[in-house]
Amino acid sequence: HFKRGMKLNHVRTNKSMAISNPVMFLASDRELADEAWAGDIIGIPNHGQLRIGDTLTEGEELRVSDLPSFAPELLQSCRAGDPLKSKHLEKALMQFAEEGAAKVFKPNIGSGFIIGVIGSLQFDVLASRIELEYGLPVRFEPSQFNSARWISGGKTDLDKFSSENKQHIATDHDNDLVFLTRLQWDIDRVERDYPEINLSATKEMMR
Known part of the structure; x- marks a missing residue:
């Protein structure tokens, strides 16, 4: 269960990220996502910290094997x-x-x-x-x-x-x-x- 403002661990860099302005998309509209559940898709505005395929966790050292x-x-x-x-x-x-x-x-x-x-x-x-x-x-x-x-x-x-x-x-x-x-x-x-x-x-x- 995701809540806006929560701090997550960026596994690749092992740094903490505060997710302050997540957005949820519905057709061509988007709005701030105060919370999200499994299956929901949210966008996380950032300045280059995140890459496609990165993993965010609540602290677990979870590593996902990507396609070679x-x-x-x-x-x-x-x-x-x-x-x-x-x-x-x-x-x-x-x-x-x-x-x-x-x-x-x-x-x-x-x-x-x-x-x-x-x-x-x-x-x-x-x-x-x-x-x-x-x-x-x-x-x-x-x-x-x-x-x-x-x-x-x-x-x-x-x-x-x-x-x-x-x-x-x-x-x-x-x-x-x-x-x-x-x-x-x-x-x-x-x-x-x-x-x-x-x-x-x-x-x-x-x-």
């Missing part, structure tokens, strides 16, 4: 038409990454972002949305990489691997490490030379 995130099939570089607007571009890309509209990778070396999608038309859709919603023209360009794998392993092993493969290392919008590759040979090399490192085409999400 799959590696994209196409990668391109994305740059703002105006280099001074790179921060605006980052904000836009992070929003779309949280929506699941694209995978966004920030290489550890160099500037710009690598965007991963399933179909080539998604690049056109993203460019259109960024310009429409943020007033920011962008351009997509071929990337030197054509594959991405999430990296896991012990901290010491990860630090060593990242240091020795800087040109391939990036982070996603959750700040998790990603290995960007050009050839299957790169993946085979990692499996041979770094048996303690795991490269995965999927990322298990916990909310």
Whole structure:
């Protein structure tokens, strides 16, 4: 049973949130939700603290296994038409990454972002949305990489691997490490030379 004003635990960040202005929707109308019951749908206005799939509880450490995130099939570089607007571009890309509209990778070396999608038309859709919603023209360009794998392993092993493969290392919008590759040979090399490192085409999400 939900009541307006109650404090809930945001499981992903382990921070308390006071839900002061929840809204309930009915057709095109909306009104403040003083209380809600199982099955009701409410909206929680916030300034970016919440992501799609996040869990709020009354204190329980409840974690929900999300659908796995799959590696994209196409990668391109994305740059703002105006280099001074790179921060605006980052904000836009992070929003779309949280929506699941694209995978966004920030290489550890160099500037710009690598965007991963399933179909080539998604690049056109993203460019259109960024310009429409943020007033920011962008351009997509071929990337030197054509594959991405999430990296896991012990901290010491990860630090060593990242240091020795800087040109391939990036982070996603959750700040998790990603290995960007050009050839299957790169993946085979990692499996041979770094048996303690795991490269995965999927990322298990916990909310």
